[in-house]
Amino acid sequence: xxxxxxxxxxxxxxxxxxxxxxxxxxxxxxxxxxxxxxxxxxxxxxxxxxxxxxxxxxxxxxxxxxxxxxxxxxxxxxxxxxxxxxxxxxxxxxxxxxxxxxxxxxxxxxxxxxxxxxxxxxxxxxxxxxxxxxxxxxxxxxxxxxxxxxxxxxxxxxxxxxxxxxxxxxxxxxxxxxxxxxxxxxxxxxxxxxxxxxxxxxxxxxxxxxxxxxxxxxxxxxxxxxxxxxxxxxxxxxxxxxxxxxxxxxxxxxxxxxxxxxxxxxxxxxxxxxxxxxxxxxxxxxxxxxxxxxxxxxxxxxxxxxxxxxxxxxxxxxxxxxxxxxxxxxxxxxxxxxxxxxxxxxxxxxxxxxxxxxxxxxxxxxxxxxxxxxxxxxxxxxxxxxxxxxxxxxxxxxxxxxxxxxxxxxxxxxxxxxxxxxxxxxxxxxxxxxxxxxxxxxxxxxxxxxxxxxxxxxxxxxxxxxxxxxxxxxxxxxxxxxxxxxxxxxxxxxxxxxxxxxxxxxxxxxxxxxxxxxxxxxxxxxxxxxxxxxxxxxxxxxxxxxxxxxxxxxxxxxxxxxxxxxxxxxxxxxxxxxxxxxxxxxxxxxxxxxxxxxxxxxxxxxxxxxxxxxxxxxxxxxxxxxx
Amino acid sequence: xxxxxxxxxxxxxxxxxxxxxxxxxxxxxxxxxxxxxxxxxxxxxxxxxxxxxxxxxxxxxxxxxxxxxxxxxxxxxxxxxxxxxxxxxxxxxxxxxxxxxxxxxxxxxxxxxxxxxxxxxxxxxxxxxxxxxxxxxxxxxxxxx
Numbered sequence: 001x002x003x004x005x006x007x008x009x010x011x012x013x014x015x016x017x018x019x020x021x022x023x024x025x026x027x028x029x030x031x032x033x034x035x036x037x038x039x040x041x042x043x044x045x046x047x048x049x050x051x052x053x054x055x056x057x058x059x060x061x062x063x064x065x066x067x068x069x070x071x072x073x074x075x076x077x078x079x080x081x082x083x084x085x086x087x088x089x090x091x092x093x094x095x096x097x098x099x100x101x102x103x104x105x106x107x108x109x110x111x112x113x114x115x116x117x118x119x120x121x122x123x124x125x126x127x128x129x130x131x132x133x134x135x136x137x138x139x140x141x142x143x144x145x146x147x148x149x150x151x152x153x154x155x156x157x158x159x160x161x162x163x164x165x166x167x168x169x170x171x172x173x174x175x176x177x178x179x180x181x182x183x184x185x186x187x188x189x190x191x192x193x194x195x196x197x198x199x200x201x202x203x204x205x206x207x208x209x210x211x212x213x214x215x216x217x218x219x220x221x222x223x224x225x226x227x228x229x230x231x232x233x234x235x236x237x238x239x240x241x242x243x244x245x246x247x248x249x250x251x252x253x254x255x256x257x258x259x260x261x262x263x264x265x266x267x268x269x270x271x272x273x274x275x276x277x278x279x280x281x282x283x284x285x286x287x288x289x290x291x292x293x294x295x296x297x298x299x300x301x302x303x304x305x306x307x308x309x310x311x312x313x314x315x316x317x318x319x320x321x322x323x324x325x326x327x328x329x330x331x332x333x334x335x336x337x338x339x340x341x342x343x344x345x346x347x348x349x350x351x352x353x354x355x356x357x358x359x360x361x362x363x364x365x366x367x368x369x370x371x372x373x374x375x376x377x378x379x380x381x382x383x384x385x386x387x388x389x390x391x392x393x394x395x396x397x398x399x400x401x402x403x404x405x406x407x408x409x410x411x412x413x414x415x416x417x418x419x420x421x422x423x424x425x426x427x428x429x430x431x432x433x434x435x436x437x438x439x440x441x442x443x444x445x446x447x448x449x450x451x452x453x454x455x456x457x458x459x460x461x462x463x464x465x466x467x468x469x470x471x472x473x474x475x476x477x478x479x480x481x482x483x484x485x486x487x488x489x490x491x492x493x494x495x496x497x498x499x500x501x502x503x504x505x506x507x508x509x510x511x512x513x514x515x516x517x518x519x520x521x522x523x524x525x526x527x528x529x530x531x532x533x534x535x536x537x538x539x540x541x542x543x544x545x546x547x548x549x550x551x552x553x554x555x556x557x558x559x560x561x562x563x564x565x566x567x568x569x570x571x572x573x574x575x576x577x578x579x580x581x582x583x584x585x586x587x588x589x590x591x592x593x594x595x596x597x598x599x600x601x602x603x604x605x606x607x608x609x610x611x612x613x614x615x616x617x618x619x620x621x622x623x624x625x626x627x
Numbered sequence: 628x629x630x631x632x633x634x635x636x637x638x639x640x641x642x643x644x645x646x647x648x649x650x651x652x653x654x655x656x657x658x659x660x661x662x663x664x665x666x667x668x669x670x671x672x673x674x675x676x677x678x679x680x681x682x683x684x685x686x687x688x689x690x691x692x693x694x695x696x697x698x699x700x701x702x703x704x705x706x707x708x709x710x711x712x713x714x715x716x717x718x719x720x721x722x723x724x725x726x727x728x729x730x731x732x733x734x735x736x737x738x739x740x741x742x743x744x745x746x747x748x749x750x751x752x753x754x755x756x757x758x759x760x761x762x763x764x765x766x767x768x769x770x771x772x
Contacts, residue, residue, distance in 0.1 A: 409695045409724040412747055416724070417641035420749040424648065445748075452747030456726070 009338065010331035017327040018320065025316040032312065036305045041279060044301045045267045047212055048281035052267075052294040055219055056283045058206050063287060066179055066198060067160050069116055074181045074194045078108045079123070083183050083191045086132050087125035093143055102132065109134045112196065119171055119197040123183070126192055128153035147195060149178065156180025156193040162288055164223065165232050165243065171199040173234075175242055207233050217296035222247070223289055224261040229254060231273075232290065247273050256280035260291025269298060337365045341372055353380040397466065404462050411455055418448040450582075457584035460515075461569065464591050469509045476504045476549060479514050480521060480538040487525045496528060501539040504549065506616050512592045519585040520551040520612050526581065527610065528555035546615055554609035563602055589614070631764065632658040634687040636668040636704060637722075638696045645749065646691070646722075646756065653757030657764060660687060665699025668692075669707055672714055686717060689763045692739075694723040694730055702730075702737055709738040716770060718763055 073079060082105050089098035109121040113134060123132035124147050133142045147153050155161035160181045168176040180195040207219045218236040222229040231245040238245065247254030254273035259266060260282035267281035272295055280295035299306075337359045347355035356376060359369035422441045430438065477500055484498040506513075521536065528534035537552040558566070565571045569587040589612075593600040596616045604610035633650075637643050643661050650659065662668035668690075670676035674683040690708070694701035701721065708714045720741040721734045734742050743759065746752050 405725065405727060412724045412745075413639050413642060415747045416645065416745060416749065416752070417639075419747055420641070420645035420648075420752070423749045424645075449748050459726070 008331075009335045010328065013331040013334070014324055014327045017323055021320050021323050025320065029309070029312050029316060033305065033309045036308060037302055040302060040305050041269060044279045044296060045281065048217075048279060048294045048296065049267050051212055051219065052281040052283045052292055055206060055294065056285055056292055059203065059221075059285055059290070059292070060287060062203065062206070063162060066162075066196070069112065069118075070160055070179050070181045070194060070196055073109075073112060073121070073196070074183045076108065078105060079183055079194065080185055080191065083123055083125075083131070083194075084185050086123060087192065090125070090129075090131035090143060093139065102136075105132060106134055106136065117199065117202075119168065119176055119199055122147060122195040122197070124153060124193045124195070126190055128157075128193065131192065147180075147193065152178045152180040152195050153193050156195060157182045157190060164289075165200060167243065168197065168199075171197075171201065173199055173201040173204050175200040175204075177203075204233055210236065213294065213296050214300050216300045217294070219292070219294045220257070221285075222257045222261050222291040222293070224291070229257040229261045229291060231257075245273070256282040256293045256295060257291060260284055260293055262291075334365070337361065337369060341365075341369060344369075344372060344376070348376050348379065353383055400462065401466070404459055407455060407459065412452055415448045415452050415455075419445050422448075454582050454584075457582040457588075458569075461584050461588045461591065464512060464515060464588050465595075467509075467512065469512070469595060471507055472510060473505050474508050474510045474513050476506060476513065476517065477502055477538070479510075480517050480551075483514075483518055483521045484536070487521065491525070491529070494529065494534070495532065496525070496534045496536060499535065499537040499539070504538075504540050506547075506549075508596050508616055509592075512595070516589050516592050516614065517551070519589045520614075523585065523612075524551055524553035524555060524610075526555075527557075528553050531555060541613065543613065543615060546618060548613045548615045550611050550613045552609065552611040557604040557606050557608045557610050558602070559606050560604060563604070566602055567600065631688045632660050632685075633760075633764075634660045634662060634668065634671065634690045636662045636665065636690065636696070636701065637693045638664050639693075642693075642745070645752070649749070649753040649756035650760060652753050653760055655757070655760035655764065657688065657760075664696045665701065665704040668704050669699065672708065672717075673711070683713065686714070688718070688769075689759075690717055690719045691722045691759075692719055694721060694725055694734070702733055705734065705737045705739060718767065718769060720759060720763065722759075 082101055085101055086098070086105075089095055089101060092098065112118050112121055120138060121132075121134045122130055122142070125131050128146050128150075130142050130145055130147055133139055149163050149166065152161065152163050160179065163178040163180070165175050165177055167174065177198045177200060178195050179198060180193050183191045183194050185191040207221070210217055210219070213219070219233075220235060221232045223232055224230070225246070227249045228246040229249070230243065231241045231247075233242060235241045235245070247257045249258050253271045253275045255270040256278075257273060261284070263284045263286070265283050268279070270278060270280055272278040272280065277298040278295040279298055279301050280293055282294075283292040284290070285292055337357075340357050340359060344355055344357040353376060356373045357369045358373065359366055361369075422444045425433070426438060426441050426445075433441070480500045481498075484500065488494075488496070488498075517538070521538070524536045528536065531554065535554050537550075539550060539552075541548045541550055567586045567590040570583040572581060572583040590600050593614045593616070598614055598616040598618050600612065600614040602610055602612045633655075635643065635646060637646065640663075643663075647659055647661075650657075660671060662671055666676070667678075670678045671681065672683070672686070674681040692701045692704060701723065705719055705721075708717055708719060715738075718740045719738070720743060721730075721739045722743050722745060723730065724745050726744050731742055741759075741763075743755055746755065
């Protein structure tokens, strides 16, 4: 039997369950996690976009107000009237007329500083030179100089202009924006530029409000500087970043800042300036040329879903462990009765037919066990029946043996008496008998001797049926040769050619197969005795692919219409006076061949010889029996 | 010639008569003592029963033993003969109707010296008896004891 690895049902069940559970839990978890993350991301993005839009609106609103301020100031009568005058007087600040004019204007401009919180109010002449600055403390330093930045004049003389963010130590935030606008005199001619320096603090305050941005979120503004984005607002965790920190366009990090300064509007999962994955929304503020970014770290944004994922993993692990335990218990409850069945099968096959599995569960295993027990019961009954029959058969065999023995002994003894005393009569009282009497006695003797032969042959037939078959390789050619030699000795005067094929062997009982060949060759010898020259052949022929052995002679032959009677006991096709014999030889042959699982048949014709075929070890023995 | 007797153990009187005739016809003139069954044969050999007081030193030259007999069978008689020091060397020829292989084997196992099957044909039987007598009574040598 080839060796096969034994895998218990328990192992198979657990493996199957584990595979199935793990795959399904992992799939479900992954599906759940991705969809939750996607959902959460879209919620966060929407929120960030809201924040970004809100801040953009606020910034624009704030600067529109400041625009209003400066336009109002530029159109103020005092300023329109005074600015051309100041332009002429500013060459000498110590001039009492200048001082008077300055003082009067200061009363007007002071409200912008005090009420609106501007750092300074500046006026320039038509060429951009500063002719007025409030507060007064800056007069000495700035009067007569060109206004800085240059765009404040260049753009401001055309329309309201907000400069880029500038450093200003005087500002609370350290940074300012200069707003500038053209001033026209009473006749509408360009008289100069008015400029407000604005502290960035109120703007930055807008950004310090991180409502809705959690622990890591922040908002920032940037502007384009060459092929980089320059940070304009203090960062939540880097207050000194203003005008210092840059993000180059070719880097993957600071993606939202880069997009914003290029005038794009959008949102997504990207990397920020620290290289951290963030959810961000970006906007462009065209009036100020600013980019605006609102962002939150992805880690924080997805914290809840990650926590949820961890919880799901923990629960799944728990479920799998519980499942494995359940599977083990189930497998045990499943395999225990199967093992009981296996033990039952082993017990029964080892001969203990009274063994019962006795499982009474109401499932398929219970039914199997019940069927098994039923099978064992009926096996027990059948076996008992067979044993009884075997015993009966043994008894009848022994009776038959005893019968044969007494036939052999007790039937022959009286025959010997009949023959013996007939002879006594013939020998001692011959002269008192006439020829007819003597002939009768001779016939009595012949009959009794013939009956002796019949008894002997019957015994042989019965012995052939009862003898145990010993199977070995038998050389049929050798046996046939030996029998041929023996036959020759019985008739030295006869001229018979024996043709015996070499090397024919078959598996079987040597003694019984010898009896077969003795009978067949003996018959051939007997039925050729009236021919001067005879030929007897033993060989092998092909019969439908199987080997058939034959004994052929060219003797008296037989009428083929009686061929079915050939193998019946006591059936003779020849008269006694023609050929001797009891008619039991071929019956014996058939019995032996049949016991070897073969068939025997004959072909012949009167006067043209006979051929007896036999096969051994054929499968379809029954066919022969029925035919 | 007294010590050259033959003990014929045979229960069938026909066979006894015919056997004796056969020996006579074969010119064997030794005395033939007939025991009608196994018990009688043992009594004769060991001087018991109806043969009590018989001089057991006078032993037959040959025992012709049938197998199938009432009371004590031939094989049992043979076993007792071989078991006794006085008779264990006695030549015993089984003379029986049975041709069973089993009987042959058991007889030789018990120490039979020969096994002859009685033929139905009386002429053949006479022939066999003549050869038996010639061989066992004339040719064969037995130790003196």
